[in-house]
Amino acid sequence: MLKLDNVSKTYRTGTFGGKQLCAVRDVTFEIKDGEVVSLIGESGSGKSTIGKMILRLIAINEGTITFDGLDVGSLKRGDLREYYRKVQGVFQDPFSSYNPIFKADRVFEVMHDHFYRSMRQKEWTAKIHDSLESVGLNPEHVLGKYPHQLSGGQLQRFLIARALLLEIRFLVADEIISMLDASTRIDVLNLLADLKERDLGVLFITHDLSLGYYISEQAAILYRGCIVEMGQTEKIYDNPIHPYTRMLMASVPRLDKKWEDVEIELRAKQGQLSDGCVYFERCPEHQRQTCCRDDRPTLRLAEEGHFVACQRSGKEESS
Amino acid sequence: MSLRVEDLTVYYQTLRGDVRALESATFSLADGEIMGLAGESGCGKSTLSNSLIRLAPPMKHIKGRVILDDQELPIADLHAMNEYRFTEISVVPQYAMNAMNPTRKIGKMAEELLRSRGIDARKALPELERRLDLVELDHDVLKMYPIEMSGGMKQRMVMVLSTLMDPSLLLADEITSALDVSTQKAVAKMLVGFRDREIVKSIVVITHDMSILYQIADGIMIMYAGQLAEKASTETIIHSPRHPYTKLLITSLPKVGVKHDEVRLKGIPGNPPLLLDPPTGCRFRERCPLAFEPCMDVPPFVEIEPNHFVACWKEGGANA
Numbered sequence: 121m122l123k124l125d126n127v128s129k130t131y132r133t134g135t136f137g138g139k140q141l142c143a144v145r146d147v148t149f150e151i152k153d154g155e156v157v158s159l160i161g162e163s164g165s166g167k168s169t170i171g172k173m174i175l176r177l178i179a180i181n182e183g184t185i186t187f188d189g190l191d192v193g194s195l196k197r198g199d200l201r202e203y204y205r206k207v208q209g210v211f212q213d214p215f216s217s218y219n220p221i222f223k224a225d226r227v228f229e230v231m232h233d234h235f236y237r238s239m240r241q242k243e244w245t246a247k248i249h250d251s252l253e254s255v256g257l258n259p260e261h262v263l264g265k266y267p268h269q270l271s272g273g274q275l276q277r278f279l280i281a282r283a284l285l286l287e288i289r290f291l292v293a294d295e296i297i298s299m300l301d302a303s304t305r306i307d308v309l310n311l312l313a314d315l316k317e318r319d320l321g322v323l324f325i326t327h328d329l330s331l332g333y334y335i336s337e338q339a340a341i342l343y344r345g346c347i348v349e350m351g352q353t354e355k356i357y358d359n360p361i362h363p364y365t366r367m368l369m370a371s372v373p374r375l376d377k378k379w380e381d382v383e384i385e386l387r388a389k390q391g392q393l394s395d396g397c398v399y400f401e402r403c404p405e406h407q408r409q410t411c412c413r414d415d416r417p418t419l420r421l422a423e424e425g426h427f428v429a430c431q432r433s434g435k436e437e438s439s
Numbered sequence: 440m441s442l443r444v445e446d447l448t449v450y451y452q453t454l455r456g457d458v459r460a461l462e463s464a465t466f467s468l469a470d471g472e473i474m475g476l477a478g479e480s481g482c483g484k485s486t487l488s489n490s491l492i493r494l495a496p497p498m499k500h501i502k503g504r505v506i507l508d509d510q511e512l513p514i515a516d517l518h519a520m521n522e523y524r525f526t527e528i529s530v531v532p533q534y535a536m537n538a539m540n541p542t543r544k545i546g547k548m549a550e551e552l553l554r555s556r557g558i559d560a561r562k563a564l565p566e567l568e569r570r571l572d573l574v575e576l577d578h579d580v581l582k583m584y585p586i587e588m589s590g591g592m593k594q595r596m597v598m599v600l601s602t603l604m605d606p607s608l609l610l611a612d613e614i615t616s617a618l619d620v621s622t623q624k625a626v627a628k629m630l631v632g633f634r635d636r637e638i639v640k641s642i643v644v645i646t647h648d649m650s651i652l653y654q655i656a657d658g659i660m661i662m663y664a665g666q667l668a669e670k671a672s673t674e675t676i677i678h679s680p681r682h683p684y685t686k687l688l689i690t691s692l693p694k695v696g697v698k699h700d701e702v703r704l705k706g707i708p709g710n711p712p713l714l715l716d717p718p719t720g721c722r723f724r725e726r727c728p729l730a731f732e733p734c735m736d737v738p739p740f741v742e743i744e745p746n747h748f749v750a751c752w753k754e755g756g757a758n759a
């Protein structure tokens with residue numbers, strides 16, 4: 121449904137925009153109907169930039185994003201509005217989406233003005249009620265309140281309800297539960313899982329690995345704008361191969377295992393490798409590549425009269 | 440015993456009335472213990488921590504005592520506490536890294552801090568450098584401005600400064616919350632290092648992140664809406680908690696290996712009460728699936744088995 125093809129983004133920075141900062145490099149992935157894909161990475165890795173490009177909040181420098189085959193970057197007016205009917209985003213800080221001097225339900229009116237101008241008030245109200253109920257909120261309890269009278273979890277669900285007023289098929293959820301308390305986090309997370317049952321696609325942006333595991337079948341690990349590892353969530357978690365992913369797995373605090381145990385396990389896994397380079401375990405992580413683990417390098421000519429069995433020999437440095 | 444807190448009650452005085460943020464807290468901390476303090480935001484963690492070191496208005500000391508290494512701290516007297524701050528008890532406050540003065544070089548800040556304690560900065564330099572080594576910071580950071588340092592570097596620097604006088608007790612308030620996981624782990628391990636090297640005797644680690652506590656804390660204390668709910672060893676809190684709130688909280692946490700289509704986790708319905716005019720009795724009552732008649736009264740914080748305290752009428756409170 122949604123596809124990114126070699127997408128890159130460079131920001132101009134510095135006082136006169138003279139410097140360049142490459143925030144996303146050559147990113148390619150696809151999200152199908154009813155699929156939740158986690159985009160995992162530390163802060164500054166480019167996660168939000170990808171989310172914003174999908175939502176066309178910022179322009180793409182290179183590559184294309186397509187939705188059902190349509191080039192998102194070239195959509196104009198009516199088509200763009202149709203796109204936003206189907207693709208919406210929810211962001212980290214729920215409070216920033218509300219104006220404190222207006223009642224929280226004002227965020228719904230924007231939707232009415234944009235997409236349902238001809239809908240009658242009664243019908244519209246019924247639609248809002250449906251939508252709130254579908255995110256587990258009781259309309260009686262939350263309508264007519266000011267933002268400060270609602271909890272972060274409620275405000276966040278409000279915003280998801282707003283997106284659901286449209287017949288959306290894709291949701292960008294950017295760190296939407298990182299500011300919520302533990303006891304309400306899981307409800308919002310379950311809500312996203314339920315969207316999947318309705319065949320929605322979700323890009324779930326997070327820096328928390330356990331959240332990614334809970335909700336997604338596919339995961340992509342992002343580092344400095346590059347996807348360094350991608351695939352089925354279980355596979356990546358059970359058998360992380362890229363040194364960066366391994367570092368993440370070893371660092372993330374878990375409730376089921378202590379750091380020391382995870383470190384030992386990761387080392388043991390390295391020991392079991394069968395097909396890869398024999399030196400893999402002891403090779404410094406910055407030297408290793410995915411292929412080092414999967415394919416045993418054969419002796420190759422490095423220079424006249426000099427052979428080396430290393431995946432790196434004869435190849436160019438990849439960044 | 441390094442710290443003993445007895446019946447400590449602290450409110451915020453506001454125009455609309457008292458915010459009852461800390462109610463009758465009684466607990467102690469063993470020598471060499473790292474105790475985690477956890478609970479949802481607004482439950483009073485920072486209030487408890489700040490009360491031990493700087494009980495400034497609008498905070499108001501209602502009652503209770505704090506005893507550190509057999510000495511009662513004059514917590515209600517801001518001025519008298521000067522003698523103990525940094526030297527006996529020190530805090531790494533929430534948001535400390537952002538609060539660093541941007542126009543001061545790090546070395547200058549350290550110098551001023553030392554001078555305010557009557558210590559010659561030049562004499563202290565070798566020790567300061569040794570501490571920088573300990574947290575793996577280059578000595579050159581002393582010549583840097585805060586803006587030139589990453590979040591992790593700043594957090595380490597704050598840790599070095601606040602422990603420079605070898606205080607008995609260190610309070611670390613959400614010091615890992617804003618950091619990336621790799622830095623988080625490093626900073627958490629440094630706290631353990633400070634304890635192991637006996638730079639500090641004991642540490643209270645405040646966080647809403649239970650998994651960090653599982654990694655480094657010996658014991659965990661859970662607060663709910665200004666009241667202590669449960670305190671026990673880390674293993675007990677994570678694997679066999681007894682307070683209904685702790686139970687629901689722990690089971691609501693996603694863990695690597697748990698998928699929503701296999702195990703659907705549940706949150707805790709409802710929200711914590713406002714502490715301006717909180718409900719009487721057990722403050723968890725409104726959300727508690729087990730609530731019954733007696734819960735209209737405040738349950739005492741009772742030791743139900745050695746070193747395991749619970750404030751719940753269903754869990755030993757009735758035998759008190």
Ligand SMILES: Nc1ncnc2c1ncn2[C@@H]1O[C@H](COP(=O)(O)OP(=O)(O)O)[C@@H](O)[C@H]1O
Nearest residue numbers: 131133141143162163164165166167168169170
């Ligand atoms: N509007 C912008 N102008 C310049 N640089 C930006 C802008 N937005 C983000 N960046 C930079 O791009 C990189 C990626 O940022 P972002 O996508 O927000 O990462 P993440 O969401 O993973 O934390 C960071 O280095 C960030 O500082």
Ligand SMILES: Nc1ncnc2c1ncn2[C@@H]1O[C@H](COP(=O)(O)OP(=O)(O)O)[C@@H](O)[C@H]1O
Nearest residue numbers: 451453458460479480481482483484485486714
């Ligand atoms: N300066 C203040 N004035 C009034 N109420 C306050 C003040 N600071 C904190 N509170 C209230 O005290 C309660 C406990 O806050 P705090 O100790 O900061 O919680 P935590 O650190 O657990 O998030 C909250 O209900 C909060 O709103």
Ligand code: SF4
Nearest residue numbers: 721724727734751752
């Ligand atoms: S005292 Fe009552 S309301 Fe409070 S936790 Fe125990 S059973 Fe629940």
Ligand SMILES: [Mg+2]
Nearest residue numbers: 167168169295
């Ligand atoms: Mg972001």
Ligand SMILES: [Mg+2]
Nearest residue numbers: 484485486533
């Ligand atoms: Mg706090």
